[in-house]
Amino acid sequence: MSIEQKQKEVFAEFNMFDDWMQKYEYIIELGKELPLIDEEYKQDDYLIRGCQSRVWLHANPTSDGTMHFTADSDAIITKGLVALVVRVLSGAKAKDIVSADLHFVKDIGLMEHLSPTRSNGLASMIKQMKLYALATSAGKN
Amino acid sequence: MSRDVYSKPLVYFDNAATTQKPRIVIDAIASYYTLKNANIHRGAHFLANLSTGEFEDVRELISRFIGSVEKEEIIFTSGTTESINLVAQSFGRKFLKRGDEILLSELEHHSNIVPWQMVAEDVGAVIKVIPVTEIGELDLSEIDALLTERTKVLGITHVSNALGTINPIKELVRKAKAVGAYVLVDGAQAVSHMRVDVNDLGCDFYVFSSHKLYGPMGVGVLYGKRSLLEQMPPYKGGGEMIKTVSFSGTTYNDLPYKFEAGTPNVEGVLGLGAAIKFVLELGMENIAIHENDLIQYATSQISAIEGIQFYGTAPKKSAVLSFNVEGLHPYDLGTLLDKQGVAVRTGHHCAQPLMEKYGIPGTVRASFALYNLKSEIDVFIVALEKAVKMLKA
Numbered sequence: 001m002s003i004e005q006k007q008k009e010v011f012a013e014f015n016m017f018d019d020w021m022q023k024y025e026y027i028i029e030l031g032k033e034l035p036l037i038d039e040e041y042k043q044d045d046y047l048i049r050g051c052q053s054r055v056w057l058h059a060n061p062t063s064d065g066t067m068h069f070t071a072d073s074d075a076i077i078t079k080g081l082v083a084l085v086v087r088v089l090s091g092a093k094a095k096d097i098v099s100a101d102l103h104f105v106k107d108i109g110l111m112e113h114l115s116p117t118r119s120n121g122l123a124s125m126i127k128q129m130k131l132y133a134l135a136t137s138a139g140k141n
Numbered sequence: 142m143s144r145d146v147y148s149k150p151l152v153y154f155d156n157a158a159t160t161q162k163p164r165i166v167i168d169a170i171a172s173y174y175t176l177k178n179a180n181i182h183r184g185a186h187f188l189a190n191l192s193t194g195e196f197e198d199v200r201e202l203i204s205r206f207i208g209s210v211e212k213e214e215i216i217f218t219s220g221t222t223e224s225i226n227l228v229a230q231s232f233g234r235k236f237l238k239r240g241d242e243i244l245l246s247e248l249e250h251h252s253n254i255v256p257w258q259m260v261a262e263d264v265g266a267v268i269k270v271i272p273v274t275e276i277g278e279l280d281l282s283e284i285d286a287l288l289t290e291r292t293k294v295l296g297i298t299h300v301s302n303a304l305g306t307i308n309p310i311k312e313l314v315r316k317a318k319a320v321g322a323y324v325l326v327d328g329a330q331a332v333s334h335m336r337v338d339v340n341d342l343g344c345d346f347y348v349f350s351s352h353k354l355y356g357p358m359g360v361g362v363l364y365g366k367r368s369l370l371e372q373m374p375p376y377k378g379g380g381e382m383i384k385t386v387s388f389s390g391t392t393y394n395d396l397p398y399k400f401e402a403g404t405p406n407v408e409g410v411l412g413l414g415a416a417i418k419f420v421l422e423l424g425m426e427n428i429a430i431h432e433n434d435l436i437q438y439a440t441s442q443i444s445a446i447e448g449i450q451f452y453g454t455a456p457k458k459s460a461v462l463s464f465n466v467e468g469l470h471p472y473d474l475g476t477l478l479d480k481q482g483v484a485v486r487t488g489h490h491c492a493q494p495l496m497e498k499y500g501i502p503g504t505v506r507a508s509f510a511l512y513n514l515k516s517e518i519d520v521f522i523v524a525l526e527k528a529v530k531m532l533k534a
Contacts, residue, residue: 020147020480025531028473052472052488052503074502075470076532077477 003096006088007104014108023109024077031080037072048124053078055121059132065094067133071125081105081113081122089129097133102126149482152517152524157302157330157461157508158486159352162416166356169415173408181407182381182398196407199414200397206417207328207347208338209364213396216370217405220361221329222252224348225296227363227400228325229256231373232346233294236323239265241293244322246271246279247498248301248308251491253327257296266293273498277304277453284316292322299331303490303506304453305436305461307331314343323369329353333510334432334459336425339364351409355510356416360409363400370396377402420511428511432460435509439518446522446529452504460509463490469532471503477528478505483521 001009017023037046041058048055053075060068069090073079088104089097105111113122144151153161179188181196197212204212218224237243243257243266254268261268269287272280288295295317300307310326317324325346331337333354339347346369351360365373375382375393379402384392393399420428439462443449448467465471475487488503489496496503507521 021531024477024480025534028531028534052475053470054502075472077473 003088003092003100007102007107010084010088010104011107020109027080027084027110028076029080030083031073031076031078034079034083037070041070042072048121048128053121055082055125057125057128059129059136061094061132061136065136067092067094067097067129067136069129069132073121078113078122081110082125085122085126085129094133094137098130098137100130146482146484147480152483152520154507154509154513154517154521155484155486156333156510156513157353157490157506159358160333160355160510161512162357162412163355163419165419166412166415170357170408170412173411178407180404192407192411195414196405196410199410199417202414202417203362206337206421207332207362207364208340210340211367214364214367214370216363216365216397216400217410218348218361218363218400219359219406220352221327221348221350222256222361224346224361224363225253225325225327226256227376228346228348228365229260231376231400232323232369233257233260233264233266235373237261237264237266237293240291241266242269242289242291243267244269244271244287244292244295244297244317246297246308247273247495248277248279248298248304248306249296249492249494250298250302250327250329251493252329253296253298253325254494257294267291270494271297273495276455277301277306277458278455279306279308279313281309281312284313288316288320288322290320292317292320295322295324296327297324298327298329299337300328300334300459301453301492301495302330302461303492303495303504304455304463305330305458305508306453306455307335307457307459309457310342310344318343330459330461333420333428335429345369351413351416354413354416355419356413357409360406360413362413367396370400373400375399375402379403381405423511431511432509432513435513435515435518436460436462438515439507439509439521442518442522443525446525448529452499452501462507462509463504464507465501465504466529469529471501471505473532474505474525474528477531478521478524481524481527483524485521 042056046056046058053073055073057071069086071082071086073082177192179192181193200215201212203215274280314324324344326344328347328349332349345366347364352358382394382399382402384394450465452463471487486506
């Protein structure tokens with residue numbers, strides 16, 4: 001499934017919810033369900049510092065240029081959002097990640113979480129994922 | 142301010158970050174630009190005289206507001222942060238030398254830590270820190286060991302922004318003076334909540350911001366004793382702060398203008414003047430009583446929430462409620478409160494050393510102001526209960 005298809009899928013899921021509560025209940029559920037990262041990567045080397053919540057990110061590119069990500073956060077809502085981003089980007093080709101427009105966050109009404117003032121580490125995580133992808137795709141050329 | 146957020150009436154409990162502005166403050170700013178705008182202290186025309194007069198009247202008002210002896214001891218800056226930087230750089234470079242000690246506390250805002258670290262690094266001074274007890278008070282059992290004849294400066298907050306603890310400034314000043322140290326008090330979180338009298342406190346410097354005192358952003362105050370301000374070199378160069386300029390040398394202006402280079406924030410100063418008149422009219426004692434009611438009520442209501450953990454439970458504290466709920470991240474609580482129209486601050490409150498001491502990433506901080514109501518606290522408690530329920534589900 002392409003990044004675009006996955007974004008549409010997430011949008012369709014969130015479209016079912018009538019109000020912010022159901023939306024956030026779902027995000028919290030996503031956050032709780034996913035043991036996202038191996039403990040060995042949950043340390044400072046993999047830490048993306050947000051002002052308020054911490055995000056850990058590990059990238060594992062395979063030889064064909066596909067990127068696999070695992071991540072985690074100490075805040076449950078951030079963790080749920082992280083899970084969504086990982087779901088959309090993990091398994092995609094590095095070059096597609098570099099050029100991806102992640103409009104789904106805005107589409108599902110969660111844009112506020114990407115604002116720099118929010119400082120939850122999510123925006124920095126997306127930037128870091130793109131940088132990993134860029135490094136991988138550069139290495140392939 | 143009265144508005145909806147996410148279709149709910151806003152409950153604003155982030156007053157320690159900045160207060161909302163009363164109509165008379167907004168009107169004072171509008172009136173300045175509508176009727177009085179001119180560059181002050183220069184030009185002999187009508188508007189220049191009018192705005193200069195009003196600007197200087199505010200200086201005098203502030204002097205009375207905090208009890209300084211002369212209005213020349215009141216310097217306008219851009220905020221508390223700039224006031225502290227001014228003292229650290231100007232006073233620090235003149236009076237501090239290698240091996241001298243600067244005593245701060247674990248309660249300090251980063252603004253009262255970093256400027257001192259910068260000057261300490263430059264001159265070779267050493268930073269020492271007064272620890273804080275479990276309930277968020279300064280640990281005064283350590284003070285006699287920390288305050289020595291090596292101590293040149295004590296930089297201390299009047300009221301903790303993260304916990305609300307009110308520090309015993311008068312006693313600290315007395316102890317500091319006994320070893321010959323100078324004292325800067327960070328009053329950013331104090332002036333809107335209580336009557337401040339710098340003469341009574343005995344401190345050498347007192348600093349605060351307009352925007353936490355119902356005034357506009359971008360204006361701050363530095364009070365300094367004349368004898369010290371006169372010995373201190375200018376901090377910034379430019380217009381206004383000079384007497385004569387030539388390329389062979391420049392003589393500096395008298396106080397307070399020596400420290401006010403460039404065109405000042407006239408609208409901001411006039412807005413601050415209106416804000417101070419506003420709180421004086423209400424009466425600082427009345428404000429303190431009302432806010433004390435709010436904090437007592439909020440504390441008793443919130444205590445019923447399972448797993449609540451308070452940070453800062455000193456008997457003497459201002460209208461700040463800093464807390465966590467066991468097992469939950471403050472960011473998650475803050476996000477869900479926000480969705481319900483309740484604005485609180487979450488995070489480390491620019492006091493990372495303090496959060497580190499408690500071993501937490503941050504807290505949720507509800508901070509009250511004179512316009513807050515008990516009914517808003519009820520809304521906040523219901524919203525908090527709902528947030529906790531969602532996160533623990």
